[in-house]
Amino acid sequence: MSRLLELSGLSAGYGGVRALDGLDLHVDEGEFVVLLGPNGAGKTTTMKTVSGLLKPNSGRITFAGRDLAKVPGWRRAGLGLGHVPEGRQIFPEHTVLENLALGGFPTRHRRGENERRRDELLEIFPRLAERSSQLAGTLSGGEAQMLAVARALMAGPRLLMLDEPSLGLAPLKVAELFGYLKRLHAEHGLTILLVEQQAGTALRLADRGYVLERGRVVVEGTAAELRDDPRVQAAYLGRLRQESA
Numbered sequence: 001m002s003r004l005l006e007l008s009g010l011s012a013g014y015g016g017v018r019a020l021d022g023l024d025l026h027v028d029e030g031e032f033v034v035l036l037g038p039n040g041a042g043k044t045t046t047m048k049t050v051s052g053l054l055k056p057n058s059g060r061i062t063f064a065g066r067d068l069a070k071v072p073g074w075r076r077a078g079l080g081l082g083h084v085p086e087g088r089q090i091f092p093e094h095t096v097l098e099n100l101a102l103g104g105f106p107t108r109h110r111r112g113e114n115e116r117r118r119d120e121l122l123e124i125f126p127r128l129a130e131r132s133s134q135l136a137g138t139l140s141g142g143e144a145q146m147l148a149v150a151r152a153l154m155a156g157p158r159l160l161m162l163d164e165p166s167l168g169l170a171p172l173k174v175a176e177l178f179g180y181l182k183r184l185h186a187e188h189g190l191t192i193l194l195v196e197q198q199a200g201t202a203l204r205l206a207d208r209g210y211v212l213e214r215g216r217v218v219v220e221g222t223a224a225e226l227r228d229d230p231r232v233q234a235a236y237l238g239r240l241r242q243e244s245a
């Protein structure tokens, strides 16, 4: 498996707040990797520095063999970096189809390619097909989250980063959304980096994971290793039990 994303010695922060403190992690092509950790550990900040929303203070981000230091944020989607940020950020005044069309914008595909991709995504997310002309602002939370994921996929990313997509969703909707992610990974070979508070669910889907604390990696391993790790169990056991109940 070839290395798709690599962060080495990454430090970043907000004014005087140090959010990432020498972070090292990687995602290989075709992997499903999860980032776990308590509130404020630096998970969202990690994604923001990768997508270019926040400039790191030091360290290096390499994507598909390319140092991202000199690649501005707005060009990173075109390189194959898809980011579904916390809070979805779809365009509420536009329809489902218009949101999808805007998602295809960063990559200049051949004529017809965006339409083909859109139709494929509407097949994967039939609920969006049923609501194709509905305004995005009137979708339910679960539908809006699916639209945010589908919109990011319109650009044909090599890596899809998702920041707590389960936030605010009812358990059944979380299961449905994660079912789609699993399928996109298993059947379409999509590489995924997922930030998730629901550790048990995330570790059932992922190949590998990292636990962050205070901007550093404190545990890393395969999903099975993380599930068996006493530190992960101590931090997440209640949640793991709850989720598997």
Ligand SMILES: Nc1ncnc2c1ncn2[C@@H]1O[C@H](COP(=O)(O)OP(=O)(O)OP(=O)(O)O)[C@@H](O)[C@H]1O
Pocket (backbone or CB within 6 Å): 014, 017, 018, 019, 037, 038, 039, 040, 041, 042, 043, 044, 045, 046
């Ligand atoms: N815009 C900001 N201004 C100042 N400090 C910030 C800002 N965003 C995040 N921080 C701080 O940076 C640290 C890391 O935050 P981050 O959002 O990356 O954590 P997280 O692991 O994603 O947390 P959560 O699980 O609560 O979303 C925290 O201490 C947070 O308070």
